């Protein structure tokens with residue numbers, strides 16, 4: 001029996017990035033190399049301020065690295081062709097849910113009828129059916145982030161980058177959204193690169209967890225949880241892995 005080997009979607013090769021600040025040069029990324037595979041849920045986990053957002057911006061080609069390469073398997077032009085979900089919702093307050101979700105299609109000149117139909121599908125996928133005409137101010141934090149997820153999916157990208165998307169939510173909503181993102185990803189498979197500084201979230205979500213060190217940020221170790229989904233955070237194996245990773249973060253600090 002042949003086993004399908006997942007295709008590599010993105011390769012990061014020895015990425016370095018520094019900034020010039022009033023206190024001198026701040027080396028943020030210091031030689032990051034990793035591979036992102038087709039349809040995996042990859043978690044990048046590291047302490048606060050270690051450089052996760054900078055790394056994601058480099059992957060999204062919003063930021064130019066000083067050295068190293070970001071290579072997409074299909075040589076794509078990334079801008080506008082990759083879905084990104086940000087921590088602070090980043091949705092337009094003066095636009096409705098539907099208008100926010102169809103925004104990318106509008107920029108790309110997709111005919112109105114087609115982009116509306118697609119946007120409605122994604123609104124349904126994220127559980128916001130019935131709220132198409134609502135404005136962000138009428139939505140809870142979790143619902144706003146559902147809009148962000150639907151908008152990212154509506155780019156029709158096979159890769160979605162998520163920068164601590166649940167970081168601003170209260171604990172209860174955060175748990176609920178973790179279940180939701182897994183349901184959405186299992187229903188509509190794509191590659192997700194998910195940033196978090198929460199170890200429990202990392203173990204709940206990741207097919208693979210890449211532990212990053214504090215600045216200057218490097219890859220410390222990779223973990224592949226051998227835990228069935230849905231994962232139970234009271235399972236002794238879950239706790240063991242969570243503790244192992246957490247102990248290595250302390251070392252990294």
Ligand SMILES: Nc1ncnc2c1ncn2[C@@H]1O[C@H](COP(=O)(O)OP(=O)(O)OP(=O)(O)O)[C@@H](O)[C@H]1O
Pocket residue numbers: 019020021026028046047048049050051052053054055164197
């Ligand atoms: N444009 C910039 N100019 C100067 N310093 C920057 C710039 N962008 C990021 N930094 C610095 O790079 C470091 C890493 O920032 P980054 O936002 O990537 O951290 P993070 O790991 O995402 O943090 P958090 O988990 O708190 O969101 C920080 O010290 C930040 O101040």
